[in-house]
Amino acid sequence: MKDIIRAKCLISSDVEALINQQIKKEAHSSAIYLSMASWCNRNGYDFSSEYFFKQAEEERMHQLKFYKYVLDMGGTAISPEITNIKIEYNSFREVFEEALDQEVSVTQSIKNIAARCHKEQDYVTLEFLNWFFKEQREEEYKARRALELFDVIGEEGTGRWQIDKHVGQIKYDSEP
Amino acid sequence: MQEVSLLPTFDFSEVFSTASGAIFQSDSERCWYVDFAGKLARFDYRNLLKLKKAVYQVDIEQKLLSNDKSPDVEILFICASDHCYVLSLLQVIALKELLQGTFVMLELNHIICDRLYRIVA
Numbered sequence: 001m002k003d004i005i006r007a008k009c010l011i012s013s014d015v016e017a018l019i020n021q022q023i024k025k026e027a028h029s030s031a032i033y034l035s036m037a038s039w040c041n042r043n044g045y046d047f048s049s050e051y052f053f054k055q056a057e058e059e060r061m062h063q064l065k066f067y068k069y070v071l072d073m074g075g076t077a078i079s080p081e082i083t084n085i086k087i088e089y090n091s092f093r094e095v096f097e098e099a100l101d102q103e104v105s106v107t108q109s110i111k112n113i114a115a116r117c118h119k120e121q122d123y124v125t126l127e128f129l130n131w132f133f134k135e136q137r138e139e140e141y142k143a144r145r146a147l148e149l150f151d152v153i154g155e156e157g158t159g160r161w162q163i164d165k166h167v168g169q170i171k172y173d174s175e176p
Numbered sequence: 177m178q179e180v181s182l183l184p185t186f187d188f189s190e191v192f193s194t195a196s197g198a199i200f201q202s203d204s205e206r207c208w209y210v211d212f213a214g215k216l217a218r219f220d221y222r223n224l225l226k227l228k229k230a231v232y233q234v235d236i237e238q239k240l241l242s243n244d245k246s247p248d249v250e251i252l253f254i255c256a257s258d259h260c261y262v263l264s265l266l267q268v269i270a271l272k273e274l275l276q277g278t279f280v281m282l283e284l285n286h287i288i289c290d291r292l293y294r295i296v297a
C-alpha cells in the first residue's frame with residue numbers, strides 16, 4: 001500500500017498543529033507590540049513607540065515565515081484570530097516587563113516544537129527552526145537590555161526621558 | 177478454456193474495518209473509499225483530513241449529557257466535497273472509531289514503507 005499521506009505532506013499533523021499554534025503566537029506578539037507602540041506614543045515616549053512599531057513588523061514577518069513553511073511542506077496554514085489585546089498599561093516599565101515576558105514565552109514555545117521534532121526525527125523542521133532560535137537570542141537580549149535601563153538610569157527626574165532615548169539605540173551585534 | 181475477466185480491476189486495500197464500516201485505499205487513484213452508513217464515498221487526501229477534523233470536533237460527551245429536546249443527529253458537511261453525513265450520535269462514535277483505527281494503520285504503513293523501501297540498509 002502506498003504511503004499517500006507522506007507523499008502529500010512532509011510534516012506530521014502534530015508538528016503542523018504546533019506550528020499553527022506558533023503562527024497564532026507570533027500574530028499575537030505582533031498585535032501586542034502594536035498596542036505597546038500606541039501606548040508609548042500617547043504617553044510621549046517616541047523612541048520606544050518607534051521601537052515597538054519595528055518589533056510589531058518583525059513579529060508579522062515571523063508569522064509569515066512559519067505560515068509559508070507549513071504551506072510549502074504541504075500542510076494547511078491557518079490564519080489566526082487575535083483577540084483580547086490590552087490597550088492600557090500601568091507604567092512605562094510595565095510595558096517593557098511584558099515585552100520580555102512575551103519574548104520568553106515565544107522562545108519556550110519554539111523549544112517545545114523542536115522537542116516534538118526530535119521525537120519524530122523531523123530534522124527538516126528542526127533545521128528550519130534554527131533560524132528562529134538565533135532570532136530569539138537577539139529578541140530576548142534586546143528586551144532584557146531595555147528593561148535593565150530602568151535600573152541603570154533610574155526613573156527619577158528626567159530618567160524616563162533618558163530611558164526612552166536609549167531604547168532606540170539598543171543593538172545586538174555579538175554575531176551576525 | 178481461458179478465463180476472461182470482464183470486471184475492471186480494482187486495487188483496493190482494506191486499511192481498517194470495524195463492525196460498522198470499513199475504509200479502503202486505492203493506490204492508483206491515490207484516494208480512500210469510506211464504506212459507512214450505507215454508502216461508499218470517495219475521499220482524496222484533503223477531504224479525508226477534513227472528514228477526520230469534522231468527526232473529531234463533535235463533542236460526544238457534551239451531547240450525551242445534554243438533555244435538551246434537539247434531535248439526536250449530527251450533520252457532517254465536508255467543505256468542497258460531494259459528501260455529507262447525517263448521523264446519529266452512536267454512528268458518530270462508530271465513525272470516529274473507524275477513522276482512529278484508519279489513521280493508526282496509515283501511520284503504521286508509513287513506518288513500514290520507510291523501513292522496507294526508503295531506507296537503504
Ligand SMILES: [Fe+2]
Nearest residue numbers: 026059062106
Ligand atoms: Fe517572533
Ligand SMILES: [Fe+2]
Nearest residue numbers: 029059103139
Ligand atoms: Fe519577538
